Amino acid sequence: EIVLTQSPGTLSLSPGDRATLSCRTSQSFSDSRHLAWYQQIPGQAPRLLMYAVSNRATGIPDRFSGSGSGTDFTLTISRLEPEDFAVYYCQQYDRSPPRYIFGQGTSLEIK
Amino acid sequence: QVQLQESGPGLVKPSGTLSLTCAVSGGSISNDNWWSWVRQPPGKGLEWIGEIYHSGSTNYNPSLKSRVTISMDKSKNQLSLVLSSVTAADTAVYLCAREGDHGYSLGYWGQGTLVTVSS
Numbered sequence: 187e188i189v190l191t192q193s194p195g196t197l198s199l200s201p202g203d204r205a206t207l208s209c210r211t212s213q214s215f216s217d218s219r220h221l222a223w224y225q226q227i228p229g230q231a232p233r234l235l236m237y238a239v240s241n242r243a244t245g246i247p248d249r250f251s252g253s254g255s256g257t258d259f260t261l262t263i264s265r266l267e268p269e270d271f272a273v274y275y276c277q278q279y280d281r282s283p284p285r286y287i288f289g290q291g292t293s294l295e296i297k
Numbered sequence: 298q299v300q301l302q303e304s305g306p307g308l309v310k311p312s313g314t315l316s317l318t319c320a321v322s323g324g325s326i327s328n329d330n331w332w333s334w335v336r337q338p339p340g341k342g343l344e345w346i347g348e349i350y351h352s353g354s355t356n357y358n359p360s361l362k363s364r365v366t367i368s369m370d371k372s373k374n375q376l377s378l379v380l381s382s383v384t385a386a387d388t389a390v391y392l393c394a395r396e397g398d399h400g401y402s403l404g405y406w407g408q409g410t411l412v413t414v415s416s
């Protein structure tokens with residue numbers, strides 16, 4: 187069974203800092219189109235940030251970037267804005283059987 | 298812009314059946330897209346429940362497959378979720394979502410509806 191492990195569980199930073207969030211999958215997958223990132227502000231629905239590892243979704247500012255391959259993926263926020271403090275989830279789409287799998291989330295908190 | 302709105306009973310008794318609908322506006326569920334249900338227990342992470350294609354084909358989370366049915370009503374442009382034999386562990390916010398414009402991700406989400414399983 188594929189497991190996505192995000193680290194750290196909680197990240198405490200200040201506005202203006204650089205944030206680096208990690209997502210490690212238990213199995214390598216060759217199709218990078220299947221890795222996405224979401225932002226969830228408490229009380230709101232998740233919002234798609236990145237698709238296919240490194241592509242920003244519509245309306246996502248360029249301070250957000252994604253990278254990685256194989257089993258290790260990273261979401262980077264270059265300079266934190268107050269509205270960026272939220273929970274972030276990585277997601278993989280597995281083809282066998284077809285399903286979405288989410289990581290457990292990283293909580294980005296104001297220091 | 299596609300908009301999704303979940304609705305249904307907020308309280309279900311243990312061993313009962315949870316039934317929710319997701320009304321879609323700004324787009325047709327008959328288009329070439331997959332539509333998903335996702336849930337989130339209070340204070341916890343996201344769990345994908347299953348998805349349905351405009352053709353009616355479905356995929357389910359193996360851990361829930363025996364209890365879940367997802368369907369669509371094209372005349373009403375809405376999706377449905379039925380989860381049987383519920384327990385307190387099924388208490389969660391239930392969200393419907395549509396795959397993103399580039400596939401393999403969920404680009405459009407409803408706000409979700411809280412369902413509590415309790416007697």
